[in-house]
Amino acid sequence: MKHVFACLDGSASTIAVCDYACWAAQRLNTPLTLFHVLDEQRYPAPTDLSGQLGFGSQEALLNELTALDEKRNRLALQHGQNMLDAIQRRAEENGLQEIRQQQRHGSLVQSLTDVEADIRLLVIGQKGIDSNDSVRMGSQLETVIRAVRQPILVTPKQFRSPRTVMLAFDGSDTSRKGVKMLAESPIFKGMPIRLVTVGNNDNDTKAAIEAAANHLREYRHDVDFDIISGAIEPALHQYQKQHNIDLLVMGAYGHSRMRHLVLGSTTRKMIQASDTPLLLLR
Known part of the structure; x- marks a missing residue:
């Protein structure tokens, strides 16, 4: 069965995205997927750089930097998981019962393309976590809309149940x-x-x-x-x-x-x- 996908990133739009996705899933009688992508540009996958800086103090420094990157990525993944758990509790309070979570590490567009066959409706915020207050449209939104062939509900920052x-x-x-x-x-x-x-x-x-x-x-x-x-x-x-x-x-x-x-x-x-x-x- 296809799901309503709520694209979540911890931005100011996250709660509205959750609420619109819950509204849509209830109206469609469709399961809800809470979808979070850890962006590979902000949190690159660990890379083996052994041998590139030589030995001695440089190798020790490389090991320390690698360990810091791995810790940072682990914390980011845990932060994403905590967010998904909190949003799931909100969705359950909104009356949703069929809820699943997906967390990926990589490109947002590629991640959505990979799961497109499971999407009935994609719900995504007008602005993401990397967008500043001066812009009205997130930097990745246009690319997502070009890539995903399924219907896309773009939400504002505040939820209001649609009646017309x-x-x-x-x-x-x-x-x-x-x-x-x-x-x-x-x-x-x-x-x-x-x-x-x-x-x-x-x-x-x-x-x-x-x-x-x-x-x-x-x-x-x-x-x-x-x-x-x-x-x-x-x-x-x-x-x-x-x-x-x-x-x-x-x-x-x-x-x-x-x-x-x-x-x-x-x-x-x-x-x-x-x-x-x-x-x-x-």
């Missing part, structure tokens, strides 16, 4: 996949849904979004839709704030104007400007 959802709809395969997911996934059951297209209010655009809304209504969803104009990122966020939308769903890649949600441009801006969770689809 909005899909940025453009008629692309990705947005149609979003409509199907909204229609069928238990995570959205009972949540009012808004479909929003940024573009020209012509007959083709209106027909496409009406068809999507009707499909959702077939699944007994409460649906409204709108076609709005303007630059994509500010138009979507303004609409979201005006209608008090808790959760925004959008595609991460595409080709047309609305579908040009390519990381490095619109998707990055959407993540950086968002104070609410953002569910990204591929």
Whole structure:
């Protein structure tokens, strides 16, 4: 069975990531995996450097440095384990019963790629432990979103249980996949849904979004839709704030104007400007 994966690193977003992952796992009736990666750049694996510095005092110094590195890594692993144990207790208090832990040492992206077949939904914070207060988006987040093909829920620092959802709809395969997911996934059951297209209010655009809304209504969803104009990122966020939308769903890649949600441009801006969770689809 696939799991909801909570990507945890001890940053200020860790509690929110846990709570959003618990919320999603409960709505999906899916087990939860608490996932922590000890970054290989900050904590490199022990390396055998014997013979590179020679003998005598230099060799003694090398041995001492190696011992210090090994102790530092052991402490970091134990710190990570303590964090996972604390988060598991919080998840259990939130009502989760099926919980497992995974701790790895290496690259975050490679570690997630290795377990991708087990991921139903990846939950990750907007900023990680290495990000300072002046940035709105963590340094590794973009790389993770490019690499992982499963849905990714990017969370803000504070948890608020989503009650309303909005899909940025453009008629692309990705947005149609979003409509199907909204229609069928238990995570959205009972949540009012808004479909929003940024573009020209012509007959083709209106027909496409009406068809999507009707499909959702077939699944007994409460649906409204709108076609709005303007630059994509500010138009979507303004609409979201005006209608008090808790959760925004959008595609991460595409080709047309609305579908040009390519990381490095619109998707990055959407993540950086968002104070609410953002569910990204591929």
